[in-house]
Amino acid sequence: MSRFEQDFKHPYAYDPKYKKRVAYFCMEFAIDQPFKIYSGGLGFLAGSHMRSAYELNQNFIGIGILWKYGYYDQVRKGNQEMDALFQEKINNFLEDTNIKFTIEVNGHPVWVTAKYLRPGVFNTVPMFFLTTDLPENDYLSQSISHRLYDADASAKVAQYMLLGLGGAKLLDELEYNAEVYHFNEAHALPASFHLAKKFNGDMQKVKELLVFTTHTPEEAGNEKHDIHFLNKLGYFNGMPLDEVRRITGIENDTFDHSLACLRLAKIANGVSKLHGEVSNDMWNKYDNICRITSITNAQNRTYWADEQLYTALHKEDDDKLLDRKRYLKSKLFETVADQTGKLMDPKVLTIVWARRFAAYKRADLVTRDKERFNRIMNNPDRPIQIIWAGKPYPMDYGAVSIFNQLVHLSKDYGNMAVLVGYELKLSRKLKQGSDVWLNNPRVPREASGTSGMTSAMNGGINLSTDDGWIPEFANGENSYVLPLADLNAPVHEQDEQDMNSLLDVLENEIIPTYYDRPEDWNERVKNSMRDVLPYFDANRMALQYYEKLYND
Template sequence: MDFKNFKMPYSINKDFTEKTAYFSMEFAIDQALKIYSGGLGFLAGSHMRSAYNLKQDIVGIGILWKFGYYDQARNSDQTLLPTWTKKMYSFLEDTGIKFQIEIHSAPVWVKAFYLKPETFDTAPMFFLSTDVPENDHISKTISHRLYDANESTKLAQYILLGKGGAKLLDMMNFEREVYHLNEAHGLPAAFYLLNKYGGDMEKVKEKLVFTTHTPEEAGNEKHNIHLCSDMSYFSGLNIDAVKDIEGVSDDRFNHSLCALKMARVSNAVSQLHGEVSRKMWNKYDGICEIKAITNAQEFKYWADKNLYKAKDKNDNSAFDERKKLLKKRAFKIVADQTGNLFDENTFTIVWARRFAGYKRADLLLHDKQRFEKLLNNPKYPVQIIWAGKPYPMDYSSISTFNSLVEESKNYKNMAVLTGYELALSKSLKQGSDLWLNNPRVPREASGTSGMTASMNGSVNLSTDDGWIPEFAKNGENSFVTPLADYDNLSIYDQDKFDLDNLYDVLENEILPMYYDEPKRWREVVKNAMNDVKDQFNSDRMATEYYEQIYRK
């Protein structure tokens, strides 16, 4: 293939002809390609698969992380040990394209690799690396670890994605009408374009669209504007001009705010998140319109087809047998990692996603008496599994993970698993009866793991946040705890309110239904499978991006 004059490798669907480049720090495409950390990557991976299904004129641009995010190993006492292993990918094609970009006022070499659409059924994708012989050691490390803890390295990674990605498109003579930033990490692309177009902001705005994922202002990344300038983030634009664009006078550069000023249009990732984002950002002058396109996951990749076949044939015995088989398979992983033998006939709860404070992984353990009662109930036996990756420098979340590991040593029906990546995620969704999700409202912008759980016959029990208000019919396709007056409650009281309600729903509704009314439980499972299939399939999401964001 001639990458110097790249052409889309498949015929484009006439409904999706806007030429788009999608910039993301992470993509969860396949277990074999470990360049993601969590939900942002799962979303981006599903988006790229749906773009391929629909034959959209879109390419993905990311970074080839040499050590990935990190590998989740264990210390000798079973606690979490982050490790980093060099990754090798024979299925990526060397484009032969090498070019330089300025990072920290010095030229850095960038090499581009290509992922063919047919490898994993995705849109064409390009991954950038600075790990080449021409670079010094520091420059090589830019593309080593996803979300590096060092501030300068992190900014260099944003520059690599944004400026490097935009320059790659120019190197390939591959004109794009839309530059879509999935989160503000790729914002240096906007400053690259501003420089390219001689300071014409209207030309940049014409091309730039932005997806925001963070539902509270404090969670949006800010860095010292002088450090950003020293790192060559702004492609030569002086600090005063950057402050004029951002519209603030202090020295904290807010990446998301600046993206909202430079983009033509942006979107939040659920309807609730849209409301939260507009309320949060509308106090600033000159931000673009914030729409809402609810996140979704690709049905074809995630859903268990045999479970759906049995459901569609109304063959309840085949349906129940299939679910038991899926549980058995997942429990082999539990046995392998922990030595606990789980039973496919026992009600199984799973909490699995990124460990972060607001997601409250250990909320059920805040009431030890009730937790013991739940796990030792002879009438309604329960098994419970936790899994997820804390950020490797988030010591509070690592401590939560480790405390769960310690607690699990007291119970044969409790397990904490490592290696929460695409493969384990799929297995746990197939192996669970109940997908537990208890973030503090309204901190979860979307939270897509529950979608793929429903695609595998698992029922959501959730606080009413993210995508849940658009999906949930309480008691019919999921279970949702009541909303508290979160604005006026302390964190302690919020946690207590949600904890009591989670236990009440579990003890009084869910467990009696599962064991005493299996037919009714099966109907809830099937309703969830029906309701998630189209509305929360990323083909719908990818279509909406074209209709609402890319099309002018």
């Protein structure tokens, strides 16, 4: 009996459809509020996947990193602007595995151990979290697992090595003979070099094990580093550079991690139908890449959906549905009042923009026409309330600046709030309390974007550009979708077109429908709740990964 089967096995018999052993590698997982090891959408997606794999009785485990200080705690300065607090996290629900081994980083042995998350704690598959925060290591080695997405390039690459090399070594220690190594983004790529050594350079054997999910068309999400810098750090696990170049096909000195994954994996996927098309357009100019299909992201219904809303929907009790929605709004507004001192009204149309702050997501788009925004915000006959929340990467000073500009703008409006601490608990409250979920990334920059799915599961209506998952969901009766801007125009012109379309839809469609035709509004709410399930429940996604990637 393997070490895994003896000490860490699944608490269920595997469904025959899911018997193939899968190890899923990801830098971040948003599993439950107490476990703060995630930054944004990638983590939210991965957390839902772990829950759905558990619900479906899959032969599946998750491998991540135990971030001592998490991503960061978002707090406020004295003037209400955001600040980043790096505070040690205590995770007493994790168990010691008593497994220790070393990986070599920059020519030095670094000790690694793994903590175990038992399935019954948060209803996930068995999960293992790697850490270098051990007394056997010097401080520099300990700090590898301190901060998610460390700003220092050497530290960040060492983190990828911890996930990839450390995760692959952990599987050996567990005697977990994985039949699939699933890289959720390219961070775990060093595992492939561990496997190459394990199989004596037989790259066909390696290729048969690897599948790769790419989550972003963004340049920043497809990282590149100098190949000699990576080699010095030990990223290639001792493989000579000539051999690295031969197997990855990378001839110059710029090592493209995503491209290497696409050449070493047997199959890859984008995370929406549109993103699958965008990914093929991006990567098909390169030779020897694997086939890229698509599996649309989803979120776990059990965790996210308010069951009382769905009970009212199924009973066709519109009054109960409206009462429940107003109650959920009032619970959100308690948080708004606590953070900002502003008292909001559950009867007023409430718009929420909440997700990771990044430039292409354009958090401030609705505010850019100051005259129209002011007119909408100050209409006493048809009032609205608008709430922002989200964590910028703390070193992304442009995104932090936009967050802070919104904070200062909110001081002029009693019906506008900007919240800090956008984690799972607040995210759920915002989804449950939103009437309109605002999503306005530049097309086609949003690979999937899952936050609107969970808003729809809680009676929210999406107002979105036609990007990511939206083309697969929107049908004219369950959401509002902006007309496509001219994608050949300069970016500032695209932004202006989208801003004008957004304000037109708000002024001429959404606000009048909410106040003048409440029956029509309620029908759209119910359509949204019906149409988001079951396709955008992560159980469908977890099934499709077996059907389209693992069993391919």
